[in-house]
Amino acid sequence: MKTINVGICGLGTVGAGTAQLLEKNASIIQKRTGFPIKVTKAATIDPYEDLDIDFSEITVTDSVDDILNDSEIDVVVELIGGDGLAKKIILDALDRGKSAVTANKALLAKHSEEVFTAAYNSPGFLGYEASVGGGIPIIRSIKEGFAGDEIESFSGIINGTANFILSSMSNDNKDFATALKEAQEKGFAEADPTFDIEGIDTAHKVIILMELAFNALFEFDQLYVEGISGIESCDIKLAKSMGYAIKLLGMARNSQKGFEGKVHPALVKSDSMLANVQGAFNAISVYGNFVGHTMSYGAGAGSHPTASAVVGDIIDIGRRLSSLGGEQVPALSVPLDQLSKQTILPIDETESQYFVRFKLADENDIQAIKKSFQAAGIAVQQLSDLKQSSEAAQIPFAILTEIVAEHRLQALVKDLNNLPFITHPSKIIRVDS
Amino acid sequence: MKTINVGICGLGTVGAGTAQLLEKNASIIQKRTGFPIKVTKAATIDPYEDLDIDFSEITVTDSVDDILNDSEIDVVVELIGGDGLAKKIILDALDRGKSAVTANKALLAKHSEEVFTAAYNSPGFLGYEASVGGGIPIIRSIKEGFAGDEIESFSGIINGTANFILSSMSNDNKDFATALKEAQEKGFAEADPTFDIEGIDTAHKVIILMELAFNALFEFDQLYVEGISGIESCDIKLAKSMGYAIKLLGMARNSQKGFEGKVHPALVKSDSMLANVQGAFNAISVYGNFVGHTMSYGAGAGSHPTASAVVGDIIDIGRRLSSLGGEQVPALSVPLDQLSKQTILPIDETESQYFVRFKLADENDIQAIKKSFQAAGIAVQQLSDLKQSSEAAQIPFAILTEIVAEHRLQALVKDLNNLPFITHPSKIIRVDS
Incomplete structure (x- = not known):
């Protein structure tokens, strides 16, 4: 071998x-x-x-x-x-x-x-x-996964430093200079951050993706490149108030007029997946004529x-x-x-955080439920609001537990379901860990 | 050939x-x-x-x-x-x-x-x-992209029908039966939806991913499988009020205790990427010991x-x-x-929707800006709130335009910047199309 x-x-x-x-x-x-x-x-x-x-x-x-x-x-x-x-x-x-x-x-x-x-x-x-x-296998995805597709466009957050800065400007209300300084202190930006904040690193990656996606060679100098150093706090606030986040995007499109390719800060809808890419992560969205809209997400840099x-x-x-x-x-x-044969753990032997929903006849019964959790040694981390109630004599109420063994939670809820004031079987939903 | x-x-x-x-x-x-x-x-x-x-x-x-x-x-x-x-x-x-x-x-x-x-x-x-x-190239990503990683866990929304139903229960406040019926009418669910809503289809996919990720063979019958037919509107409302969405997840983990594998509805944080996967789309998150957290997103089914x-x-x-x-x-x-050599379109020849931010000395000047856009024939789709103002004599204010040619927007903003009441150069940020 x-x-x-x-x-x-x-x-x-x-x-x-x-x-x-x-x-x-x-x-x-x-x-x-x-x-x-x-x-x-x-x-x-x-x-x-x-x-x-x-x-x-x-x-x-x-x-x-x-x-x-x-x-x-x-x-x-x-x-x-x-x-x-x-x-x-x-x-x-x-x-x-x-x-x-x-x-x-x-x-x-x-x-x-x-x-x-x-x-x-x-x-x-x-x-x-x-x-x-x-670590995102985007080259392989385009070259092999979408090998049968005509790639119409792609758009991505492909510089973690710029995204880290924009995320901290947006989430922590920092101005550009402060956010950049912190990115440098945390090792997310280099001493000379020019390539990252001025979009040049993003532009390098756009050219590679364009050549791969559109099966052609392009001149780097023809790409429009604009960085994030001109973005002020007020831009981010105004955009947010209008339903958008600001991200540094690298984008290209095979359009009727020709090949578009550009790097610039862009407003993206706040509830879009790209808007939710935080910190130093990367995400690349590719649109193919058969596969449609796809996105790949992961750490964009790092050892x-x-x-x-x-x-x-x-x-x-x-x-x-x-x-x-x-x-x-x-x-x-x-x-x-x-390849060996392996067994899967029975669900009883796993553990999770749990959401348990009850339907109560009277909201005073909540105290009894809380006591039962306490007696079982299962900590309650969050109680739902009670304003959710609507149906008569069926007051929906939920509890979020700590992480606990499945068999312990199931045993407790089985006991609780036998209590007289539980009007309907309660529902257990696990929380994704 | x-x-x-x-x-x-x-x-x-x-x-x-x-x-x-x-x-x-x-x-x-x-x-x-x-x-x-x-x-x-x-x-x-x-x-x-x-x-x-x-x-x-x-x-x-x-x-x-x-x-x-x-x-x-x-x-x-x-x-x-x-x-x-x-x-x-x-x-x-x-x-x-x-x-x-x-x-x-x-x-x-x-x-x-x-x-x-x-x-x-x-x-x-x-x-x-x-x-x-x-269309998500997840098999290829695990087999080749993460070929060097020890895969520790994966978690995914891998049944579009169930996700469509849960999305419409959450977004449109429908109960399960109504949401299922609509999914059937729109062709997102089959006449007999058992495999999709009871998690069986998801379970099939979990077994395939487990075998690939963990390099072992597993018995389908050992997997814990729970569907979404027991999810009520009140569960989704309560979870939402506590900061979570409910999704049908297929999950597996190579844990200290053994191989976990399960399919069930789960609470995921509302601001997580999985929570934002809407309708019939799929997303699969894979965690490798070197690549870390990754996610792949796309249409989970369809011709x-x-x-x-x-x-x-x-x-x-x-x-x-x-x-x-x-x-x-x-x-x-x-x-x-x-491979042919191709040119990239100059940015002037592209078009976009634009966010234009001004800093004004007086909010009454907004009327003049609006008139200028009107005179230039560029429709304004949205005006920002004015409460954003804070600095004296610098009232930040933004406009969202229709989709328009870059050169027309640039010409207008250049003219506007020469007006006496524009105290600072305005900032143009493109909206991702």
């Missing part, structure tokens, strides 16, 4: 996360793929000893050439960013027949033709799922989510490399001999 | 949609894949003449054996449902080395071991993306969205079959020679 050997260029946030993931989830990955994936070399010019990675089988070097020249390495992971050395790494790796995986949206947005041509002419593969939307996307690409490449030897991706993800 | 020949068993809603998609999007699919995909045979026992499909190159038969025995057919699409003939079709197709694509969740939930074993032992492939979540998933699987299989001959899935989805 072939081992897939990986060389990581750059041990920053995402590089370290990738090595951690491949170490921590090694056994489940091997179960799924049938082959081991090992990081054999890592290139970094920064200190790396404190990274919570087992370096006993990883050779650390300060030169990416040590990785590119290593004929044992199958997949070169480029996580140093920028379009200088990063570009050389990817082109060299592909030129040598290796596969390359990158999270580098700036490079792909500005040099897509060169990079994709190198990938096309190489026996190796190029993975770039991590370049857009962190572990982005590493998840990088490793998804490495596994994909590993599966393809091993399929050249006759193997296939099994329908249920893992080879059949790796 | 090999043509991928498809035989469709069942020309109901999804079968007809699949044939329509492969016909309507034929050229874009061939551009992406490099090979044509043709429906050569379709089996149906119902009338089919009015289906808006060009049957000139499709042989219609009333026997699925005509498809199974056809050595020219590469992919057999099973869309008749149930676990009788449907099972025979899939097992036979795989046994003959063909690939099979199905949307049949009941079959997979109850006979997964048999079906997946047949797929594992066949040189053909099995696609079942359409079995869960209609065209489900056809999108079926065709995604057919294309995937076609790409694999053709890669055995040396081709690869290109990084940018289409082969490089199919």
